[in-house]
Amino acid sequence: MFDADRPILSSEQDRLNRSQFAKYLARSLLDHHDPESLVVGLYGGWGSGKTSVLNLVLEELNFAASNMLDEDKPIILYFSPWSYSGQDQLIYSFFRRLSSTLRNAPYFENSPRIIHLLELYVSFFTHTPIPKSLRSKRNFVEKITFQEKEEIYAWESGRDLTLVKAELNELLRQQKHKIIIMIDNISRIKHEEIKQIFQIVKSMGDYANTAYLLAFDKEQVVRAINRIDGSGGEELIEKVVQLPFEIPPILQQDIENILADRLNEIVATVPEDAWNIEYWADIYYSSLKYFFRNCRDITRYVNTLNFGYSRLRDVVNPVDYFALTAIEVFMPNVYAGIRDNKDLFTDLLDNVYQLTSDEIQKDKIRCNEILARDDRISRDLLLELLMRLFPRIRHIYYPDIAFYHSDSIARKLRRICSPDLFEVYFRLSLQPGHITESEFETILSLASDADAFDQALTRLNQDERISKFLDQLDSQTLQKIPEKNIPAIVNALFDNGDLFPQGIFGMLSLDTPMRIHRIIHGLLQRFKNMEERFNCLQNAIAKATKSIFIIVHELTEQGREHLENEDTFLPIEFRDIAPDQLNLLRKLATSRIAYWGQTERLIDHPRLLPILYAWKNWGSEEDCRRYVEKITHTDKGLVAFLRATLDEAITDAMVSYEKNPSWETYLQNIEDFIPAHLLENHAKILFEDNYFEKLREKEQLALMIFLDLVKANTIKIIPKTAP
Template structure:
């Protein structure tokens, strides 16, 4: 489960869409015609994926070689200077590796022996080391007598350095091969070694038909060269002829990688222990901002993978996941939390009265711990701590409405419970990234309701509205002005049905839930339920483009009014009162009936949930009469079946197999109309020649329904239920 933080080595592992660039650059290196030595630089900061990008380029070079003749294939030397210590060792090993690589490819080199001899003499001049005995060129009489050559140093050959290099360049320039030398991790070297590598490339190793591909952190290299009295910026520009910046990994890409990596840990979370909405609060408003690059994710996942399996049955998974991020990235804050149990839990609140003086002292202590943070903005860290430790709200946000019960915290195994706090530190060793500017502009439009509504519609048309919701559902909500909240809520309720539904799984939310979270947060900006009620009422009245999102929102509001222990909230903590909720339900029924009268309701993809609301909140007989009327039409009966059998249809589109469990989905229809009243109409549609012109989901809806009802037809239906 642990990750050694290796770079990727093949394009199938690429999650940052860099393969295309790597292919183009690799092909450009191969297509180079000029025999002059050429230097390409890839520069970027720590953890941006420079080595991974080099590996993608090497993969493409090797692939290209598979379609070339041997005498045309590039000769590739992958040299890592970090493997050698000291300037002399680094220089000597570079040339030794170059010689070894050329000898490996000697069969396809023209005049290979001459090239190797000249290179060895060249190496000897620079390193003041003798030519290895096995590589010394023998004269004809030495071959006959099997005597070793007595020439061991370059200066004994009678050739000067200039002559040797000129002859070597002439021979290399006549080759069809391109020698591509890849040097990674340059910025990890000592200052003098960095200087030596660039000098080697510029003067000692600038051979004909040679291309250098370098990888380095430009800021570190410039700083190193400046430190030894060299203008680092100018020095690099003299050596590197073509430079590419490897950009930092985008926040959206990091989150995709994070989701992939955390799934392995999430898979071992005990059943029913994961609170998706709580995770969304923690992740989207604070945790996501801890990760700056892939190495951060690796460090976090490794720490989480080590600790969580050992205490998973006694901790809240979301709390532990969040605390691990604090441990990895702000360890001083982590230790501050661990060592101040009374500050972060209700441990002593029953003993000492939490008066203004006590709160002031607690704030000084908490501010000191927050001051240890050097990783992320303090307001983001504070937002996370407020989620994990509700007691801090009395210190930092005393007027904010928030419900917390110690009994619930204990039951949910929360870290804020004094009884469970220490468990989270059981493995602790006790010792003495939608552009910010664009989002800002978007929110400024909320000063005019119509402008914001239009801008939201444009985002949806451009397939960017989910990215906007993703960015908004977090710290950016804090920046929304109170006077703009009503316009934003109105726009979401009016447009919500038009947005893509998104995915709902362990680590993500679908669009309706995301919209509800935003609406709920904005409503909480208003202290009185009457204000919140008026905002929702006005939004429902004004909504003309959506109806399902209204039903969804009111169902979510209902959760605050249920008597179940897990979801129950005291009246003063709810968005609206029970009477106000009932009033909004009745208003929604009038909107549903308006949709029904214009024919729009029958075409809605969320027909069943809307009908359920009509049935529960309005006149049941009116609802059933509407259903009876629409199923008389071909479009109406197909629409009803598609929505009711949505999950079976999705499964059948992949594998059309027997599944008796699908029968339960028919119950969604039976509450509105007797199933036998649909049989003959569905059978007629199936047996009609027009059936073949229906869309796949429409065909499957009819076939699955008829098969589940065991209706005899003149056409054969593939069996999907057990006999």
């Protein structure tokens, strides 16, 4: 299974021994007793683990707070500007999050006044009205003298910005609570927004009793500010950040230990007797280990290796493939140079073969050009690696030094230097999607063995060639398949269909579910009577464990043959199955859906909505509604349900969040399963909570669009949309 590139959340997961550093950082924030604002900088490059360190700091702050009196506990705000766009939106969102955090803090003295002043303060900068609920209360005389306006702006208050901030600072200075603001992902936002963050910290948000912890790539931030102002990036950071810290460098030994742990899982899959520990040690310690600089490097490498080696492990030398994959991931131009120059790397036939001096010189020029394409590791280290993988390269650079090479042994060991095996190592990067006629016929012949054919489709899907295979299968080939092999093909399509790339349905193209329906229909027509077709479909549905939507889609299409108002309507004698058989298959399908619903597999399905409609319309509507009610009580289930029911609106909003009147119709998708008002409060809580910033973009849009459509009143602003 691929390892997600996610930061660690607690010290229990700390493999780089950074917990002590995080504790020191947390104490620096807590032990700052000067009432003036403190700004701490956490510098680190891409992949250095800034977010992980912030999580460790947060863990330590929470632990320290657990040992304090309530009135002394720090108030902590974690803010990720990456979740917002636009400078005005960034300022507004930051102060609104700060206001919300302070408002929810227990034992916070003068809270209403501080919140009002904060809202007044931000209104000066963002030109947004002060929310009604956060305005200062009028006395009796003011209530009868003044008419309440719908919108009140800061400049209408008669207060000066400087005086507002001064009063705000004085009230905050009287607090025992220290306000700690952690800002992450600064390096990921636009250049203008990066500068905006530093302006917020330096001038807008430099309140008394506050401490900022800013995590960013210093070099990238300097470049961003210099690109806007021409220069001054370094100086601005020095003015803002009072206490800079560099992420502790990752020790090479820690990297090697983590890499070894990750590789052990793959090495365990190596065929018996194929792993040569001495050869691996030569490759690894001489050059390979120098490719890895941080944990993200390991993740990229292991993910790529996991993907490729599982498909080629029976035909390649594992050590050679591990080494080649490092070149592929970190030095792709060198990888392409090797792939495209087989004669340069493999033509050494035996130990008596001699090149002329002119030939050696020409080959050296070619090889030098390839070596110069990337600089991830030094030229000498790369050359050392290539000489170990390809003995011919050693002969080019050291023609006078004798060494032994046997092509027959290389072939036996499945070495990449063997001319017969060279292309195999690049199979996944050559002619993507291509399936030769002989390979196609071989795969079809496997249908005599259901398990073998199922595994063949799995490999085609992993190789990203399944769409091409389906294209070739959807043809006259269907008429040539032995009738006894048809059930195995239908079974495999039903069991794997959801795992295939789904494609896009259009005027001139078919998506994968429709392509599979055409294939199944063509195969079913090979049977002479409905009973055989019914039995084939029934067995396939009963045996399918990895897919569910493809079954729903197939039965939906089968149903269209039975509807007189559809252009696909057919007289009963021309249909694949009879009406009573269709109903039986639908009942079987809903039992499978209900089984999926017992685990999170159904929630996680990308085609959740049509599956729920099938359950509701073909099976027990009560059971379906009960399931929806159950999952929407959980955060994950609610987000998944809203994303499924509002999918088309989300797709529109991904391009431009501009409200479309037609979105109102999507509320019916929700109402068909559960009253929308029952979800409103839960959705508001998620939207206003820090949990929202951890969601993916489509999940965030699902909550925003839903709350927009039901016209919910939220503390956190929903981005305005054109009516």
